[in-house]
Amino acid sequence: MSKMTPQEMAQKIGSGLLSFPVTPFKADYSFDEATYRANMDWLCGYDVAGLFAAGGTGEFFSLTPTEVPQVVKVAVEETKGRVPVLAGTGYGTAIAREIAIGAEKAGADGLLLLPPYLTHSEQDGLAAHVEAVCAAVKIGVIVYNRDNAVLQPDTLARLVERCPNLVGYKDGIGDIELMTRVYTKLGDRLTYVGGLPTAETFALPYLDMGVTTYSSAVFNFVPEFATNFYAAVRKRDQATIHAGLKNFILPLIEIRNRKKGYAVSIIKAGMKVIGRDSGPVRPPLTDLTEQEIAELTALVKKLPAIQSSQQAAE
């Protein structure tokens, strides 16, 4: 199957909800390919515009540069062309290029460029880093503003002139002024993705800043809720959005905020809650306690009642 052009990829992912699947591990922390395949096949049955293999929720930061293309290859095989598969890449320029090339060879339709490792840098250094990764592949690249990787609008404007395959911008910072300046400067040259932890929280205000989609981690284990919520955001259905935030997202965030790293660990716990146990998180993350899993179970069990009451209200 011919690969999507960067522009086709950008248009597709900007049109719908984005899935960031967990990467299942066995008890010995090795990649659990069979569970990953089962999860991929199941999630492809829902209305998603893209699937990001080995992203943040996929514990990119705990995978080796060799594992990432292996995970991507399985995702590409299992989605069978039903959904575009994008791959995480990152760390320093040399490793980011290596992973990007490997992911493209594995069949990825695009890349999400996560921040460099540890060091902070100036705009011209970040720009050279992004340009080097874009130049290494033909597929589309989405840059991820987050932590030590903050590209300013003028830098982005220079980059899109030099990198035709730079087609997306993911916001992981939550700075409204910066997001507004980026969108005002770059307009429809880029597709914009909301990428803050538990992205549903910010989806409606971000939509008014030109951010038409977001990375939904909870989609992993409550796909009906996540797709209904996204549909409500696109319709600006305030009642459904605020009910979903009040009854599910905000109580989930209360558990998520108890420990560092729980933004990913709680998603793995959610997989256990729905009977798709995807194993432990790899260190340095820690898993939820049994008590916290019981709280999450109670939250998930209430969802059907919430959704049916919303449908009744419509």
Ligand SMILES: O=C([O-])C(=O)C[C@H](O)[C@@H](O)C(=O)[O-]
């Ligand atoms: O790689 C990433 O940025 C993510 O996995 C982001 C998450 O999906 C985040 O948006 C969330 O927790 O909803």
